[in-house]
Amino acid sequence: MAAFNLTTSDTSPFILMGIPGLEASHIWISIPFSIFYIIGLFGNFMLLFVVGKEQSLHKPMYLLLSMLALTDIGTSTAVVPKALCIFWFNLKGITVGGCLTQMFFLHSVSIMESAVLVTMAFDRYVAICIPLRYATILTNARIVKLGLVGLIRAVLLMLPLPLLLSRQPFCTNRIIPHTYCEHMAVVKMSCGDTTVNRIYSLVMAFVVIGLDLTLVALSYSLIIRAVLRISSKKSCLKALNTCTAHICVMMTSFTLFFFSTLTHRFGQHITPHIHIILANLFFLIPPVINPIIYGVKTKELHNKVVKYIYRR
Template sequence: MLETPFYLRVGHLLPYSMSDSNKTNFTNPSTFILLGIPGLEMAHVWISIPFCTMYAIAVLGNFTILFIVKREPSLHGPMYYFLCMLAVSDLVLSTSILPKMLSIFWFNSREINFNACLTQMYFIYCFLVMDSGILVAMALDRYVAICDPLRHSTILTNPVVAKIGLVMGLRGIMLILPYPFLARRWPYCRINIIPHSYCEHMAVVKLACADTRVSSYYGLIVGFMVTGLDLFFIAVSYIQILRAIFSLPTKDAQLKTFETCGSHLFVILASYIPVLFSSLMHRFGYNVALHFHILMANANLLVPPMLHPIIYGVRTKQIRDRLLRLFSHKGT
């Protein structure tokens, strides 16, 4: 995680960062100061270009998925409903960070209201949890479709899909709700500078001048419950799926069946590999420059929303065909 001593090391970069107003005692600061990517201030405008591109692709791709599924009655099924939920979650997640990030990179607008900071924190982690839950629901859909195909339509009915989506949404809302409440509860009497481009949970908590172990432990518990348990359920689902696939009589049947869950596997890899890599880097990468940590944290929030619609658009025949048909109609 981010280390507090770095705040002192970057103090000379901001004339106001070490002013008395930033070191006086206060219960809740009126604003925090986001540094963006410390050490790369001169490259902020250039760094914004790939981030802007990722966001534009994410918005265009996810809205395209929503539009195609809405327009095509043949796509009104559990798999595509879960895909729409993932698209909405990705849109909210990426939009939670990029506008403020660009205001830092382009206009040097580093101040963020205390309440706005906590709101941004809540939305980021809430929809990260929702994303993970939706991937579990999609693994369940693939498990039923492959292991019990005759009962797929009776098990995963529209009301059941809606209830699963509601449960995943409520899980994110309830699990992350303590984050801003605990952060608001702590007294802040240190500098109010966050060496990050968004309000990362532990970066905010470390500014408090109190025993914040409750927030730290709760964050670890949530991380284990979400990433650990969700990956466990996904792994169990795919072990059963692989057993069902390898029991098929011919290799052609095995390959064809495996291709039906290929898109979901690629989405899982695109979602969890950056998170696991970032976690390992935070745990063991003590000599890694802080700006690289922050770049990776930003990429973790922007790359998956960009890749999800691309993966499903390229690898899912039904979506690809509808997309090509849409463009062919426009061309005539």
Template sequence: MAAFNLSPSDTSTFILRGIPGMEDSHVWISLPYAICYIFCLLGNVSVLFVVGKEQTLHQPMYLLLCMLALTDITTSTCIVPKALGIFWFNLEVITVSGCLTQITFLGLAFVMQSSILMAMGFDRYVAICNPLRYATILTHTRLATFGLISLIRGILCALPMPLMMSQLPICGKRIIAHTICEPILVAKILCGDLTFYRLYSLGMTLTLVGLDMMLLALSYFLILRAVLRISSQKAHHKALNTCTAHISVMLMFYTPYLFFIMINWFGGSIAPHVQIFLANVYVLVPTMLNPIIYGVKTKKLRDKMKKFICRM
């Protein structure tokens, strides 16, 4: 409780205000946060447990889904506990190192999730376009190598921004009108030349996300071309049905992200509390829905989940 006595002028801390102007409603606003987090943990932990326990699910598609579940848990855990602390107990103080750590882990989880979605697109491409070589192309060793590479890629992409911020002095008020340490808002209270930050943010969006989306588009172009060559209508439906879960998760991830980027760049007229809501919806809702979508759309996983629930 001593944290309440800290002031915004404390040189080692920031103040997260939650949702400014809606302080009286913070308790009610916290309910969807808590519900999303509970469902996120239940869904993703269930996926990890069922896939880990069932030998028949030790296939590339489900192992990639486990990687996605880990990034979802990381993302929501970086955000929700601190947000609930603000809403319930007015724990608005966060250390500068804690703030930069949050930015790092959110960036790491985002880059890894984008990489995993790209790998899932490649997985669907091999399964449909080259099914006879599926087991030899997507081996466990290659998946482990991919996981390590995506982790290294995430670290290399996520670290420069907080490292740059840690070197700049803070000259503005140490108040961040948000529930999380949004990099754009942190940058606004820093002194010095922010050219690197702006170029890095733009470069990350255009190269990293743009590259992953281009590779995903190429995968689905090749999948569609292969499916159209199949004469059987039933085979058409079966082939495309295996992609629906991934397409849904992919759209849920990239569409809000691009929309959120547009808001940050051009949405100056949008009320701050609306922007905060949209930012949290973009992060929290997919982490909750991803395991549900795959559980509903993937028959083998759905059946194993049912057996697991019945045993409980």
């Protein structure tokens, strides 16, 4: 990843401490980290491979699943390898430019993942509420365009954060009590006025997630209204069942995000290692369970994955 240009003359590196208070257990902590990472990579790459190879899966829903898999791979890969370097080899140093780049990438991909989840909710709305127009409204080309819009939104919204921080003077104490360069942790390293950074990050977190959650809630309110009009109970349950995978994935991602964000900003009485563990779970758990949820709940995908596994 290319580093951001810095206006400060002091380019001394930051020091990522890992999980303060649990240094003696870093080796043991690295075991679940590495296991979750490997399982997440395997599951998401398997999903991408199967969707890419099977012509019958070249549909809007599976393109969205592929986008979700790419965001999961991106976020976990940006966090876990550096964390393992800290745990295994005590390689705690990271340049200021590298730190800002990691921070930008992590937050951008997280916002991109939120946009994918919103698009998935819209996909379910069209499939259930106006199924006869599904093929004309949600084409593969349109899904790709929506994905590009989500990517551009994420980049434009998050770009100001590292650019503003790159102009800040950083204190001599450059120790970051974390496994990665989280925005608020880097802000605390600055000796200048970081009011703009703090306000902007907080507003973006709640405006973006608030907007996305509102769109998801609107989609599902329309879905529920349409489902309640179905006279057949069996058809009603079948329609709702098509949404369960997306609901599970969405609840996992947004719940972990809010726990991590709120405890970091407002949980002053919570011990630091709890903050850090919660923040890491946000990047570790979804990449593992998302492919499992969709592999189990989506029959067509499940059958294709099983076919490839048994073929090997």
